[in-house]
Amino acid sequence: MIDLKALREDPEAFRRSQSARGEDTGAVDALLAADENRRAAVTRGDGLRAEQKAASQAVRGASAETRPALLTRAKELAGQVKAAEAEQVEAERALRAAHLGLPNLIEPGAPAGGEQDYVTLREVGTVPRLDFPPRDHLELGELLGAIDTERGAKVSGARFYFLTGVGALLQLGLLQLAIAQAVECGFIPVITPVLVSPKTMEGTGFLGAHAGEVYRLEADDLYLVGTSEVPLAAYRSEEVLDLSGGPLRYAGWSSCFRREAGSYGKDTRGIIRVHQFDKVEMFVYTDPADAHEEHLRLLAWEEQMLAKVELPYRVIDVAGGDLGSSAARKYDCEAWLPTQGTWRELTSTSNCTTYQARRLGTRFRDSQGRPQTCATLNGTLATTRWIVAILENHQQADGSVRVPAALRPYLGGREVLTPV
RNA sequence: GGUGGAGUCGCGUAGUGGCCGAGCGCGCACGCCUCGAAAGCGUGUGACGGUGCAAGCCGUCCGUGGGUUCAAAUCCCACCUCCACCGCCA
Numbered sequence: 080m081i082d083l084k085a086l087r088e089d090p091e092a093f094r095r096s097q098s099a100r101g102e103d104t105g106a107v108d109a110l111l112a113a114d115e116n117r118r119a120a121v122t123r124g125d126g127l128r129a130e131q132k133a134a135s136q137a138v139r140g141a142s143a144e145t146r147p148a149l150l151t152r153a154k155e156l157a158g159q160v161k162a163a164e165a166e167q168v169e170a171e172r173a174l175r176a177a178h179l180g181l182p183n184l185i186e187p188g189a190p191a192g193g194e195q196d197y198v199t200l201r202e203v204g205t206v207p208r209l210d211f212p213p214r215d216h217l218e219l220g221e222l223l224g225a226i227d228t229e230r231g232a233k234v235s236g237a238r239f240y241f242l243t244g245v246g247a248l249l250q251l252g253l254l255q256l257a258i259a260q261a262v263e264c265g266f267i268p269v270i271t272p273v274l275v276s277p278k279t280m281e282g283t284g285f286l287g288a289h290a291g292e293v294y295r296l297e298a299d300d301l302y303l304v305g306t307s308e309v310p311l312a313a314y315r316s317e318e319v320l321d322l323s324g325g326p327l328r329y330a331g332w333s334s335c336f337r338r339e340a341g342s343y344g345k346d347t348r349g350i351i352r353v354h355q356f357d358k359v360e361m362f363v364y365t366d367p368a369d370a371h372e373e374h375l376r377l378l379a380w381e382e383q384m385l386a387k388v389e390l391p392y393r394v395i396d397v398a399g400g401d402l403g404s405s406a407a408r409k410y411d412c413e414a415w416l417p418t419q420g421t422w423r424e425l426t427s428t429s430n431c432t433t434y435q436a437r438r439l440g441t442r443f444r445d446s447q448g449r450p451q452t453c454a455t456l457n458g459t460l461a462t463t464r465w466i467v468a469i470l471e472n473h474q475q476a477d478g479s480v481r482v483p484a485a486l487r488p489y490l491g492g493r494e495v496l497t498p499v
Numbered sequence: 500g501g502u503g504g505a506g507u508c509g510c511g512u513a514g515u516g517g518c519c520g521a522g523c524g525c526g527c528a529c530g531c532c533u534c535g536a537a538a539g540c541g542u543g544u545g546a547c548g549g550u551g552c553a554a555g556c557c558g559u560c561c562g563u564g565g566g567u568u569c570a571a572a573u574c575c576c577a578c579c580u581c582c583a584c585c586g587c588c589a
Contacts (some may be wrong), residue, residue, distance in 0.1 A: 121549055125558040132520095132558095135570045153569035319546090364561050450546075 080178045080437045083114055084453075087220045096184045099191035099399035106181050113170070113177040120170040124163045127137060131156040165367035179287075182404035183434040186371070189399055190407050191478075198410075203382065204391030206270060210477040215418040216467040217349035220246060222478045222498040225470075226350060237317035238339060238354045245496050249466055252489025254332060255287070257359040257384055257461035261330035264380060269331045271310035274301045280314040282439050284405055291340045301306040307331030308457045311362035316439035319450050326365035326373055330460065331418035333358065349467065351423065363456045364441060367433050371408075374430040377458035378410050380427040384460055391415045393422055405431045414468035425465055428429050428458030 086093055090111060111481040134153040141149050155290055190198045220226025231239035250453025256267050275441050280286050280302040285293060294303035304310060311331045317437040320352035335358050361380065365373050374474035378394070385392050406429035433452040438440070442450040473481040480496045487494060 118549070121558080123550060133570080135517080139500095140571050148568055206583060485561060 080303075080434060081184055082433060082437070083110075083178070085184070086111065087114070093181070093184060096399070097182075099185050099189070100146045100182060100402065101400040102182065102191060106177070110177040110181050111148070113174040117167075117174045120163070120167040124160070124167045126164045127156065127160045141294070162313075168302060170308050179438075181400075182433060183407045184401050186408035186430065186448040188431075189402070190396055191400075192398040193400035194398070196400070198398075200394040200396055202391070202393040203385075204389070206391045207417060207472055209417060209474075212271040213417040213460070214350065214474060214478060215472065216351075216470040219470040219474055219478065219480060220349070220466075223470075223480065224499040225249065225466075225496070228349065230486045235354075239351065240350050242351060242466075244499070245490060245493075247485070249469070250360075252463050252486045253388070253465055253469075254357060254359050256387060256485055258330060258332060260384060260387070261328075261359065261361060261460060264328075266328040266330035267429055269307075269311065269314075269329050270305045271304075271314075272332045272335045273298075273304050273307075273310075274331050275304055275309055275313065276301060278311065280304075282316060283309045283312045284307055284435065285440060288404060292337050294336050294338055298444075303336035304333065305337045306335050306358065307333035307360045308362060311457075312320050312362065312435055312439060312441075312455060314460065315364060315441050318441060320441065320453060322364065322365055322366055322443040322445040324454065326363050326369065330366055331360045331362060333360075335462075338495055351464060351467055352400075353463070355384070358421070358462040359460040361428075361458045361460050364436070364443070364453050365456065366443065366445075367452070367454040368454060370430050370432055373454075374408060376430065377428045377456055378412075380461065381412050381428060381458055384424065385412055385414070387483065388465065388469055389483040390425070391474055392425065405429070405434045407432045407434070414465075415472065416468060417471050417474075423464075423468070425462070425468060426459035429456065431457070432456045 081093070086107070093107045097104045097107060108412045112143045131153070134149065134156050138146065138153050143317055159353065195213065196252040203222040212266070213328060214222070215237070217226060217228065218453055220409055223246070224244045225242065227243055228239075231241050234241075262268055277286075279301060280293065285305065294307055295301075298301070298351050308331075311329050314329070315327075319409065333356055335405055337353075338353050339352060339354060342352060350356070361377055382394070383391075392414045395411050396415060397406075397411055402409050409427060409429045409430075411424050414421050414425045415421075432454050435455045437452045441455070442452040445451045469483070469486075470480050475481060475495075478498045482490055490496070
């Protein structure tokens with residue numbers, strides 16, 4: 080939810096933001112109207128309630144003669160209060176609906192436009208020039224005894240897989256490397272629940288645009304999370320945080336579950352797009368004044384991880400129309416995939432400013448000791464998908480794969496993975 | 500899964516329809532006292548919304564949501580959470 084006070088002060092900024100997202104600016108005016116309407120309803124209700132309170136007190140102290148008349152008056156007011164409260168509830172419901180409908184205010188500087196309108200900020204590392212026909216990650220994974228999608232399909236269906244042998248070690252090593260880096264940088268490592276209540280899923284906003292992506296367990300009324308951002312955002316909801324020592328940083332390790340509805344026929348080969356994968360996610364609560372700087376720090380930490388596994392990548396500044404409703408700005412790091420001749424997303428970091436925290440009621444005490452809504456940010460530190468890029472970029476002519484130095488300790492010191 | 504108990508202002512508690520406009524203790528803040536401190540004494544102590552330049556004023560909040568009543572922390576209904584015991588179990 081956006082800051083209503085900011086909206087009242089500068090509605091034009093929100094209209095510009097809507098345009099940059101390619102969305103309807105009418106939503107801004109609808110929200111303003113709903114806000115105005117609610118304030119009027121509250122003022123009416125407050126007045127009536129005060130009157131009714133006084134009338135009730137009068138009944139109590141009344142003599143036998145005056146009592147019946149006062150009682151009648153009190154009953155009358157009670158009826159009016161009831162009606163006013165019904166109006167107020169309706170006005171608040173309408174405001175909330177409009178409030179939830181308006182996406183976050185885009186950060187100045189973010190590119191306008193849709194999915195194709197991203198701006199490439201930089202390319203880092205060298206795209207490997209292979210003097211042999213490259214094998215794709217699945218072929219390599221099968222040669223190495225690392226990835227088994229056939230049996231994944233047999234056991235669970237399409238888009239499931241087994242990571243075996245060096246594949247399992249590769250994932251565990253990668254994620255441990257990520258956790259180690261995060262801890263070194265002051266993050267609190269967290270293993271989160273992957274099943275969450277409807278309230279949590281709803282509160283974090285993942286039942287909005289992402290609703291079709293989410294697995295639901297009917298019998299127990301629980302949802303499987305698509306990212307640990309969900310439990311980590313809900314983790315400190317309805318709390319007033321102490322941020323006097325700086326941002327509160329969590330690194331969540333969890334399996335992630337996605338239905339991938341509507342992506343039939345897209346990335347069906349291998350483990351680029353799967354129903355279940357593992358991820359280490361950075362999640363930060365901070366003072367909104369510091370959010371922009373923190374966002375750049377998250378991006379830097381992502382790049383640091385990419386450097387450790389020696390992958391060539393580019394950083395893109397995602398355009399407004401491709402942001403998702405809670406992000407004010409988003410940077411993706413995309414690694415080069417030789418067999419696809421294209422860049423594929425490995426990390427994504429979003430600055431949600433106060434949008435997500437306002438909805439979840441997460442606040443902090445400012446320097447005056449007053450509670451204020453904090454800002455939240457998130458960013459990917461490593462995922463199963465990274466294995467795809469690692470295998471493809473570090474492959475050699477004979478089907479072996481060079482292990483980046485940072486991962487060697489997790490693979491028994493091996494410098495090269497060789498076909499089994 | 501079953502049975503019983505409990506959820507009150509940061510913490511601990513009091514409170515069984517109007518004197519609760521939520522008391523007391525602890526903690527915390529400020530002041531007095533003191534060379535300084537402790538102790539003691541005094542004052543204050545939350546969140547959200549509305550209104551106001553502001554001091555302030557008004558309203559809401561006793562796990563959550565409904566209901567009864569002129570009036571609800573208190574009565575009724577549903578739900579949630581926690582604790583204990585029993586059963587089952589990685």
